[in-house]
Amino acid sequence: MTHSNDPRGASRRDFFKISASAAAVAPVVASTALHAQPEQKPDPFAPVEVDLVVNGQRRRMALDARTTLLDALRRHAGLTGAKKGCDHGQCGACTVHVGGKRTLSCLTLAVMVREPVTTIEGLAATDGALHPMQQAFIDHDAFQCGYCTPGQIMSAVACVKEGHAGSADEIREYMSGNLCRCAAYPHIVTAIQQAKTQMEG
Amino acid sequence: MRPFIYTRADDVSAAVQAAAETSGSAPANAAPVQFIAGGTTILDLMKLDTMRPERLVDINGLQSALGSIQATDKGLRLGALVRMSQAAEDPQIQRDYPVIAQSLQLAASAQLRNMASLGGNVLQRTRCQYFRNTSWPACNKRDPGSGCAALDGVNRKHAVLGVGDKCIAEYPGDFAPALAALGAVVTITGPNGSRAIPFEQLHRGPDQPERETTLAPGELITGFDIPAGPYTRRSLYVKVRDRQSYEFGLATAAVALHLVDGKVEEARIGLGGVAYRPWRSHEAEAALQGKPLDENSAEAAAQAAFAEAAPRRDNAYKVELGRRTLVRALLEAGRMEI
Ligand SMILES: Cc1cc2nc3c(=O)[nH]c(=O)nc-3n(C[C@H](O)[C@H](O)[C@H](O)COP(=O)(O)OP(=O)(O)OC[C@H]3O[C@@H](n4cnc5c(N)ncnc54)[C@H](O)[C@@H]3O)c2cc1C
Ligand code: SF4
Ligand code: FES
Numbered sequence A: 001m002t003h004s005n006d007p008r009g010a011s012r013r014d015f016f017k018i019s020a021s022a023a024a025v026a027p028v029v030a031s032t033a034l035h036a037q038p039e040q041k042p043d044p045f046a047p048v049e050v051d052l053v054v055n056g057q058r059r060r061m062a063l064d065a066r067t068t069l070l071d072a073l074r075r076h077a078g079l080t081g082a083k084k085g086c087d088h089g090q091c092g093a094c095t096v097h098v099g100g101k102r103t104l105s106c107l108t109l110a111v112m113v114r115e116p117v118t119t120i121e122g123l124a125a126t127d128g129a130l131h132p133m134q135q136a137f138i139d140h141d142a143f144q145c146g147y148c149t150p151g152q153i154m155s156a157v158a159c160v161k162e163g164h165a166g167s168a169d170e171i172r173e174y175m176s177g178n179l180c181r182c183a184a185y186p187h188i189v190t191a192i193q194q195a196k197t198q199m200e201g
Numbered sequence B: 001m002r003p004f005i006y007t008r009a010d011d012v013s014a015a016v017q018a019a020a021e022t023s024g025s026a027p028a029n030a031a032p033v034q035f036i037a038g039g040t041t042i043l044d045l046m047k048l049d050t051m052r053p054e055r056l057v058d059i060n061g062l063q064s065a066l067g068s069i070q071a072t073d074k075g076l077r078l079g080a081l082v083r084m085s086q087a088a089e090d091p092q093i094q095r096d097y098p099v100i101a102q103s104l105q106l107a108a109s110a111q112l113r114n115m116a117s118l119g120g121n122v123l124q125r126t127r128c129q130y131f132r133n134t135s136w137p138a139c140n141k142r143d144p145g146s147g148c149a150a151l152d153g154v155n156r157k158h159a160v161l162g163v164g165d166k167c168i169a170e171y172p173g174d175f176a177p178a179l180a181a182l183g184a185v186v187t188i189t190g191p192n193g194s195r196a197i198p199f200e201q202l203h204r205g206p207d208q209p210e211r212e213t214t215l216a217p218g219e220l221i222t223g224f225d226i227p228a229g230p231y232t233r234r235s236l237y238v239k240v241r242d243r244q245s246y247e248f249g250l251a252t253a254a255v256a257l258h259l260v261d262g263k264v265e266e267a268r269i270g271l272g273g274v275a276y277r278p279w280r281s282h283e284a285e286a287a288l289q290g291k292p293l294d295e296n297s298a299e300a301a302a303q304a305a306f307a308e309a310a311p312r313r314d315n316a317y318k319v320e321l322g323r324r325t326l327v328r329a330l331l332e333a334g335r336m337e338i
C-alpha cells in the first residue's frame, strides 16, 4: 500500500533495492533474481531491514525477521509503553495503532509493517497535555496495577473513533479484546464514556 | 520461534511462484512455504512451535487485487484480503447477508478483526490444546501416526459431528459455517492455474487429520463468491460460548430461510463449534423443507442435524446445546422483519 502522506515516500523502495545487493541485509522482495539463483540459499538468520514510523519519528533497524512489532518497539526502539501480556493475541496488552487501526503488536511482524505506528507514548499532545482518554482513565481510577492500561487506552481511543462507544454495552463488546486482571472494567467503561464526550465535543 | 526467510510478494503470480518453490509431499497446511496475511493464526502457532515454516510469503501487497467487496444482483464477492472488520461493518452485507456480517462480528476481538483476512480466517487451525501444545506427544494432526491425546483426554471443546477415530478436533471458526450454509464458492490460483470449488469441498474429513484442506502447496485463495438467493436476507448467526465476547463458540448456528406464507421454501443451515470441519447440515435442511416454521419443525430439524453425533466423555453436552442453538437460530430467523 502506498500512501501519499507516507513520510518515507519512494526512498523506502530504493532502500530495498540497495539492501538486496548488500550482504548484510536479506532481500525481502520476491523477485525473479531470487528464482534465477537457487544455489544461493538465503540465510534465515540474516537481519532484515525494518523501517518504521513510530509516533511521527522514523526508526530504521536491522532485525531478525522473527521480531514482532511489540519486541521492536520495546527492545529496539526503547518504547516500553505497549506491554507483553500473553504474546499470543489473547489479552490486548500490546495494542497499538497501525495506520490508525488498533492492532495487536505481538502478532505482527515488524518487517511487515508498512503504515505509521502510534503507541501510548505518542498519544499526549506535544506540549505534554494528556489525551482526553488518558485523563479520563486517571479521573475515573480506571486501573489498579496499570499493566493492561496502555493497551486499554489505545483500544479505547480506537473504540470511540470507530463509533463503537454508543452505550455501555457497546463499549463492553468492543473493548472485550482487552483483558484486565485487576478487573477495573466498570471504571474503564465510565472513563471511555467521559472521554468520548470530550473527543467528540 | 524457528528462523524463516521472509519474502514479500507484489502480485498474485509472484506469490504463487514463491510458495510453490519447494517440492515434497507435505499437505498445504504444513508445507515449508506458507503465506502470511494477518498472521494471527500462523504467528501464534509458530511461537508455539506447532507450525514450522521455513519461508513466509507476505501477501499483503496484493491488497488492490484481493482486498475488495463487491455486491451485485448475482451475489457477493469477497476478496481473500478483505479484513474481518471490513466485511462485518459493510452496510450492504449487514442488510443483504446478515449471517455473514454477524459471524464475523461475533468472532475474536476488534483488534484481531482489523488484522485478520478472510482467506486466512477459513484456514485457521483447531484450538485443540493437544495440537497447540507440543509437549503432548500424541497428536495425529501435528505428528501423523502419533495417536490422539484428546480421545480419552480432556475433550470438552471437541467436535461431535464428522469426527473419526484418529482426530476429534473442532473446527473453531465462525465465518466458515456461514459460507457453508450459503453455498459459497472458493476461487483459487495456484502454480497450475486457477480453479473454483464449492466451499464445502475446501476442508477435508478426519481420515488424514494432518491434511486439512484440498489445497495444494502454493495454492492461493483469491476470494469467495456467495450466490444471491431469496434466503440471504432472512439469515443470522447464533453463537453460544463460555463468556459473552472474545471467545470461540461451543455451539453456533448459521441459518438462512426463504419463507412463503410461513412455510419453509428453502433452508440453509451451517453449524460451528460442534463439528470437525465447517459443517452444512443437509439433513436439517431437508427436515424443514415444505414445513411450517414452528417449534416442532425446528426441533425436528435439530434432531436430524445431530442424529449422527458421536460424543466423547466431556462433550456430550454439545449435542443438546447444539440442538438448542439451532432451534433458537431458526425461530429467531423466522421472526426477522425483512
Ligand atoms: C485470541 C484469538 C481469538 C480468536 N477468536 C476467534 C473467534 O471467536 N472466531 C473465529 O472465527 N476466529 C477467531 N480467531 C481466529 C482468527 O479469526 C484467525 O486467526 C484469523 O482469521 C486468521 O486470518 P489471518 O489473516 O490472520 O491468517 P494468517 O495467520 O495470516 O494465515 C493463516 C493460514 O492461512 C494461510 N493463508 C492465509 N491467507 C491465505 C490465502 N489467501 N490463500 C491460501 N492460504 C492462505 C497461511 O499460510 C496460514 O497457514 C481468534 C484468534 C485469536 C488469536
Ligand atoms: S483431536 Fe486431533 S488435533 Fe487434538 S490431539 Fe487428537 S489428533 Fe491432535
Ligand atoms: S500480548 Fe498481545 S494480545 Fe496479549
Ligand code: FES
Pocket (backbone or CB within 6 Å): A142, A143, A144, A145, A146, A147, A148, A149, A179, A180, A181, A182, A183, A184
Ligand atoms: S489494571 Fe491491572 S490488569 Fe488491568
